[in-house]
Amino acid sequence: MTEYTQDQATFREVVTKFLQAKSTPTDVRRLMASDEGYDADVWQQLCQEVGLAGTHIPEEYGGFGFGPVELGIAAEEMGRHLYCGPFFSSAVMAGYAILNGDSEANKQKLLPEIAAGSTVATLVLDSVNDPNQVGRQLRVTGKELDGTAPIVTDAHIADVLLVVASGEDGLGLYSVIADADGVKISPQQALDPTRKLSRVAFSGAEVQKIGHLSESGLNKTWDQISVALAHEMIGGAQQLFDSTLEYTKVRVQFGRPIGSFQALKHRCADLLLELEWAKAATHHAAFCLASGQEPETASMAKAMASDIYMEAARAAVQLRGGIGFTWEEDTHLWFKRAKASEVFMGSPHTHRERLLSLMEEAS
Amino acid sequence: MSPDDIRTELSAWLDANWDPNRPLIEWRNILVDGGWAAPSWPEDSFGRGFDVEQMAVVNDVFAEKGIVGAAQAGPRRLAAETILVHGNADQKQRFLRPILTGEHAWTQLFSEPGSGSDLAGASTKAELIDGKWIVNGQKVWNTSAHHADWGILVARTDWDLPKHQGLSYFLINLRQPGVEVRPLKQMNGHASFNEVFLTDAEVAVEDMLGAEGDGWAIATTTLSIERQGFARGRNERPPREANEGSIYDEFAKELEIANEPYTWYPQREGRVDLVMKRAMDTGAIKDPSVRQEMAKLMCMSRAAQLAAHSAAAKRKAGSNEIVPAGSIGKLGASVIARQSAHVHTMISGADAMLSGPDSAEEGVIAETLVSVPAISIAGGTDEIQKNIISERVLGMPKEQRMDTGPFRDIKRN
Numbered sequence: 001m002t003e004y005t006q007d008q009a010t011f012r013e014v015v016t017k018f019l020q021a022k023s024t025p026t027d028v029r030r031l032m033a034s035d036e037g038y039d040a041d042v043w044q045q046l047c048q049e050v051g052l053a054g055t056h057i058p059e060e061y062g063g064f065g066f067g068p069v070e071l072g073i074a075a076e077e078m079g080r081h082l083y084c085g086p087f088f089s090s091a092v093m094a095g096y097a098i099l100n101g102d103s104e105a106n107k108q109k110l111l112p113e114i115a116a117g118s119t120v121a122t123l124v125l126d127s128v129n130d131p132n133q134v135g136r137q138l139r140v141t142g143k144e145l146d147g148t149a150p151i152v153t154d155a156h157i158a159d160v161l162l163v164v165a166s167g168e169d170g171l172g173l174y175s176v177i178a179d180a181d182g183v184k185i186s187p188q189q190a191l192d193p194t195r196k197l198s199r200v201a202f203s204g205a206e207v208q209k210i211g212h213l214s215e216s217g218l219n220k221t222w223d224q225i226s227v228a229l230a231h232e233m234i235g236g237a238q239q240l241f242d243s244t245l246e247y248t249k250v251r252v253q254f255g256r257p258i259g260s261f262q263a264l265k266h267r268c269a270d271l272l273l274e275l276e277w278a279k280a281a282t283h284h285a286a287f288c289l290a291s292g293q294e295p296e297t298a299s300m301a302k303a304m305a306s307d308i309y310m311e312a313a314r315a316a317v318q319l320r321g322g323i324g325f326t327w328e329e330d331t332h333l334w335f336k337r338a339k340a341s342e343v344f345m346g347s348p349h350t351h352r353e354r355l356l357s358l359m360e361e362a363s
Numbered sequence: 364m365s366p367d368d369i370r371t372e373l374s375a376w377l378d379a380n381w382d383p384n385r386p387l388i389e390w391r392n393i394l395v396d397g398g399w400a401a402p403s404w405p406e407d408s409f410g411r412g413f414d415v416e417q418m419a420v421v422n423d424v425f426a427e428k429g430i431v432g433a434a435q436a437g438p439r440r441l442a443a444e445t446i447l448v449h450g451n452a453d454q455k456q457r458f459l460r461p462i463l464t465g466e467h468a469w470t471q472l473f474s475e476p477g478s479g480s481d482l483a484g485a486s487t488k489a490e491l492i493d494g495k496w497i498v499n500g501q502k503v504w505n506t507s508a509h510h511a512d513w514g515i516l517v518a519r520t521d522w523d524l525p526k527h528q529g530l531s532y533f534l535i536n537l538r539q540p541g542v543e544v545r546p547l548k549q550m551n552g553h554a555s556f557n558e559v560f561l562t563d564a565e566v567a568v569e570d571m572l573g574a575e576g577d578g579w580a581i582a583t584t585t586l587s588i589e590r591q592g593f594a595r596g597r598n599e600r601p602p603r604e605a606n607e608g609s610i611y612d613e614f615a616k617e618l619e620i621a622n623e624p625y626t627w628y629p630q631r632e633g634r635v636d637l638v639m640k641r642a643m644d645t646g647a648i649k650d651p652s653v654r655q656e657m658a659k660l661m662c663m664s665r666a667a668q669l670a671a672h673s674a675a676a677k678r679k680a681g682s683n684e685i686v687p688a689g690s691i692g693k694l695g696a697s698v699i700a701r702q703s704a705h706v707h708t709m710i711s712g713a714d715a716m717l718s719g720p721d722s723a724e725e726g727v728i729a730e731t732l733v734s735v736p737a738i739s740i741a742g743g744t745d746e747i748q749k750n751i752i753s754e755r756v757l758g759m760p761k762e763q764r765m766d767t768g769p770f771r772d773i774k775r776n
Binding site: 003245248249256257259260261262264265266268269270272273276277278279280281283284297300303304349352353355356359360363 | 655658665666669670691694695750752754756757758761
């Protein structure tokens with residue numbers, strides 16, 4: 001695995017500084033209670049001033065032209081600060097889907113707007129469980145789209161929906177204007193209120209075809225999204241770990257800091273080991289996406305990041321005791337993000353099966 | 364010296380001196396005199412003060428020409444590198460040469476039946492009587508002690524001081540009547556270690572390393588060298604098989620003896636390398652629950668490699684960040700070994716009831732299943748590693764100690 005460069009480390013500092021100011025737990029609580037779920041001004045600053053939505057978008061389409069490694073850095077810090085906004089839906093999910101397509105016209109039209117934040121897009125998948133199940137619900141006949149996707153992130157604020165659907169010649173990527181006739185976006189009550197979900201139903205909605213999507217094309221997009229999500233998750237896991245560790249050093253019971261009890265020390269050591277592994281796997285997966293090597297590392301990263309995020313979340317509640325289970329304490333914000341992210345874009349067991357199939361083929 | 368200069372000078376020197384039919388020890392004495400036995404050591408200790416890059420050139424030239432180098436295998440290096448750091452000029456002169464030539468094999472005499480994880484609780488006694496140190500006590504887990512000529516020994520010289528302060532470090536000749544070595548058979552059937560009984564064994568005053576009471580500090584040096592060795596792996600292989608000459612036969616014999624205690628070490632790590640093959644050979648690869656456990660194992664195993672590389676790169680870059688490589692890596696190895704044994708068991712099914720040459724992989728799987736428990740004990744138990752990680756890496760508060768004050772008043776086995 002390659003190490004981060006000085007420029008990449010500086011990039012991380014810039015992102016961290018922005019989020020420390022703009023995505024405090026107070027901000028997160030305010031936004032998760034709102035219908036929109038994001039602050040439009042902060043989103044504009046994030047896109048315009050810091051340019052984050054264009055991190056991985058090539059310069060000719062208005063982005064920075066960095067790769068999955070830098071995108072991972074941004075996602076990791078967003079996960080750490082529990083950033084609420086359409087970055088993941090618009091820049092990562094829709095952005096990658098368009099980038100992987102072969103429609104130059106759509107790239108030129110949509111990517112600069114996505115990078116600038118002037119258009120919010122999201123990717124509509126009828127399964128966010130398993131790429132093998134994608135295209136069973138959403139079907140295109142002629143230029144009309146029918147079917148329902150039960151779980152779509154940020155559709156309620158999206159201008160454009162990028163939809164993966166089955167057409168006459170197999171899977172394809174289509175774009176649909178969000179407020180077009182035949183599109184019904186119904187907000188869902190999400191377990192994790194920091195990432196808004198909708199049910200999106202199409203009945204004869206007019207689509208524009210962006211391109212054919214092969215099985216490997218879909219898997220590539222799935223992998224890219226999974227690796228970015230894994231970064232978000234290890235950022236969140238690190239935050240939970242750090243805050244919990246700090247708590248064990250200051251909380252006193254039986255006349256001593258609870259962190260001096262071996263039961264807690266050993267649990268923290270176990271968490272550190274698993275966290276170090278998940279971070280190493282996740283960072284490596286981004287380098288592999290950039291180089292095209294070791295395709296199984298994407299699933300490795302998503303599976304490991306999912307497991308450690310939930311482990312850290314369980315420990316974060318448990319080691320705080322009763323206070324950890326209260327609404328007032330911030331831990332549950334990350335706990336819920338951990339649970340939702342665990343099953344989003346493939347549960348750990350789904351990714352383990354994917355990675356084993358790849359290793360089996362390779363051996 | 365530049366890499367080119369080293370290559371030129373060493374090649375010329377070897378062309379003039381190397382003879383594969385020379386007796387092994389005679390050759391190594393020439394190597395020591397020429398300054399090529401341990402070029403990384405300081406100039407006053409048979410070396411040339413070479414750095415890592417310079418050593419890489421030396422090692423390349425040795426490998427290319429199939430040259431037999433200084434003796435490396437077994438615990439002798441622990442002794443040598445500790446003496447290098449803490450020995451006086453006389454001790455370096457007397458002890459380092461026979462280590463390099465292979466004349467003297469060494470063993471480590473630290474652990475005791477009553478002090479395992481708590482190494483500083485050693486109660487082997489050394490008393491100064493009539494100008495000699497007289498040692499009484501029992502040591503255990505002494506790798507290769509049955510072949511060793513000398514031992515590095517930690518013994519208590521003062522019972523009224525706190526436990527870490529009353530220890531001293533000795534270099535003890537094992538070829539004497541007061542030393543009895545008994546092999547210690549393990550649960551996997553091997554006997555890689557020994558018990559060493561010391562009964563009025565003698566150590567000359569000039570063979571104390573450092574000063575009286577320095578024992579714990581010096582032992583810490585040895586242990587850190589040992590932990591680095593854990594990461595490096597120990598098995599040295601003879602140079603190219605095609606080489607001819609009597610020296611290779613002697614060298615192979617030396618290695619066979621030195622490496623004999625370690626033949627099962629790959630098994631204690633769980634034999635992850637055999638998992639995919641076994642799963643395919645047996646058809647267990649089709650079982651979804653086996654696949655899940657295999658995938659977990661592959662994740663851990665690959666991530667551990669990546670984390671180790673990343674830690675090494677940070678160390679090389681001189682980062683001040685605390686990289687918990689040692690204890691984290693050791694704890695991780697235990698987790699991986701256990702998971703691998705679990706997967707091998709799932710793959711084998713009832714065949715895991717069998718062992719010996721007719722069982723799976725000629726008995727290697729069976730040996731794995733009964734060797735893995737060692738990895739979470741040897742070199743510091745998992746529990747001790749977790750204490751180290753939580754206190755030194757994570758900065759968690761220490762537990763209150765029950766073992767302060769004079770050693771003679773402390774509760775012990």
